[in-house]
Amino acid sequence: MFKPITGAIAATAAGALLLTGCTSSGPADSKPASAITPGASHKATTVTVWTFNHLPNEVAAFKATLDQLHTKYPWLTVKFVPNKDDAAYAKAVAAGDPPDVFISSTPDNVAKFCYNGTVADVGPYLSSAKIDTAKTFPPATLVYTRYEDKQCALPLLTDAFALYYNKKMFAAAGITKPPTTLAELTAAAKKLTVKNADGSIKTYGFVPRSDFDVNRYLYVGAHSGTDFYGKDGKTTFASDPKWQQLLKWDQDLIDYYGKANVQKFVGRYQPHADDAGNPLLTGAAAMEYDGEWHVGEIASLKKDFDYGVVPMPVLDGSSGTYGAGTTLGTVAYLSAGSKHKQEAFFALQQLTTDTTFLNTLADTVYNIPTTFAALKAWDKRDDPHWKPFVDIFENPHSSYKTLTPAGVEDMDSWRASLLDFEQGKAKDAASGLAAAGKKIDSLNSESGQ
Structure with missing residues (x-):
């Protein structure tokens, strides 16, 4: 059985912890915010990658790619830890011991983690690596991986x-x-x-x-x-x-x-x-x-x-x-508190831009690849059942709502208001909508927006 990769439903349990606004102490090393040169010699380094993925076939796909990465670049070893959610990540950050890279199924929290300093802006690393996000990732992915002028995460498969x-x-x-x-x-x-x-x-x-x-x-x-x-x-x-x-x-x-x-x-x-x-x-x-x-x-x-x-x-x-739709997906972060940001970004770069890995993982978890190159090479893109989803993903009008520092709380509040209306608990649509909007605006104001 395969579950959706997105996570508003999974984030509620993490909400209480995330509301504390635990932040990173900032950069933990003195290295510049630039990408490393793959072909040069490097000191042996181990970075830790956490992910929400936990099913055996998902874990196997990640491990296979990370093993290949180590074979190609022997100086880089990745300690891979599955079955970690946003609450576990926030707890590790608060304890001062975050993973170097965290892969999350809850894009709603991108702005929260970016605003409170939990994750690093990967924009400078992308520029250094000469990766143009607009030419690499479909525009729908940039909606849920950016906050204000910062590239707070990179996309890794989408829905x-x-x-x-x-x-x-x-x-x-x-x-x-x-x-x-x-x-x-x-x-x-x-x-x-x-x-x-x-x-x-x-x-x-x-x-x-x-x-x-x-x-x-x-x-x-x-x-x-x-x-x-x-x-x-x-x-x-x-x-x-x-x-x-x-x-x-x-x-x-x-x-x-x-x-x-x-x-x-x-x-x-x-x-x-x-x-x-x-x-x-x-x-x-x-x-x-x-x-x-x-x-x-x-x-x-x-x-x-x-x-x-x-x-x-x-x-x-x-x-x-018509033809557009809601699109959002898995996000991959570089922790602001990582002690090996350059090496961690290199691992993050491979996971989010390698065509073979993206298409293998997409086939494994039944999701859509998230780079133009992977989409072009994907053997399912013209399948009559998969094509409509690819077309929706690539439609320039497809998107998700704007992200805010309130994280998933705005969507949780909206869902509760919707259900009250549908179950007849709200007086009428107009007053219910006004009350829902006021509550969400207040959440955002309290969170710093």
């Missing part, structure tokens, strides 16, 4: 999100083409809904509730022509009417099924988002919003399943953005 649909069910319902707008999605969902003789729902057309699977990424702006934050750094929930339109679409479809039925659906299928009990695979849902890793899961779990993948429909009136 894109799209609409999966059951082709057989579409044909049976007389639907000849996938929806491109949310209004079309609602109409298709109703046609695809099948009820049992007792009136209970056998097949849901589409369940939009934000706490099911990865639906939270439907509500960050990419599919509604909205910006999470305005140019003034404040949330746009109260000022942009499209947020109310988006929530109305969400609420209307939930009401069509009934809040109690949707609650049962989420409770039953959320634990099976990534296994054979997934509702799309069992026939309990005709459409599903999911990440690219689901293509790999389907190939492993039900390879004869006849399905299609298309960009997620967009809010009516935002048709110009």
Whole structure:
């Protein structure tokens, strides 16, 4: 079973520790912020790389590449430590003993770690190594690896999100083409809904509730022509009417099924988002919003399943953005407290720019490579199920929300507000959005933005 690489859901447990704002004491060595010359002789050095990855095949892919790196450059030894999350990293930083490189599944915390001095700006190292980020990494990756004018992390594989649909069910319902707008999605969902003789729902057309699977990424702006934050750094929930339109679409479809039925659906299928009990695979849902890793899961779990993948429909009136989507992924940091920054950056550079490694790891964890060179060489880029995700990733309008020093707390707060609205706990959309925006703006203000 393969899980998504992104981590808003995993970061909540780390939130309390991260809120302490533990910082690095700054550069731990006197070496210049420049890249080393690979061909020159170097003193034998050991650097430590931590990663959130923990599955055996993932660990094997990393170790194989790091072993090859040592064979090619005998002076460099990498101590590889898997199964480390943001909370463990923050604790190590606070103790003054961080790993040299940390690979995280929570890009939301990039700005936090950058703002409080936990991680180093790798921009000078990239310049020294003559690596042009704009020519090396697709623009979508730079949104979630930069903060202000600093390159706080480098991308290492990414996720894109799209609409999966059951082709057989579409044909049976007389639907000849996938929806491109949310209004079309609602109409298709109703046609695809099948009820049992007792009136209970056998097949849901589409369940939009934000706490099911990865639906939270439907509500960050990419599919509604909205910006999470305005140019003034404040949330746009109260000022942009499209947020109310988006929530109305969400609420209307939930009401069509009934809040109690949707609650049962989420409770039953959320634990099976990534296994054979997934509702799309069992026939309990005709459409599903999911990440690219689901293509790999389907190939492993039900390879004869006849399905299609298309960009997620967009809010009516935002048709110009159809084809784009939410994209975010794994980030790799150079610790500000590293005692071997030059050598650590060299290891980081190899992991994030080596085409063979990126494509091997992408195939291993069912994710998308994150350099132009790796994408061009990837044998899956033209596969009918993978291509839509590559196209979304490469779409210039695909992005994630602006990152802030509050880290993942802004997304956690937004998710809680969304769920209150969907469960009928919020008075109305307008007041709920205003309150959510005020709370997030306050979080950002307290964090230093």
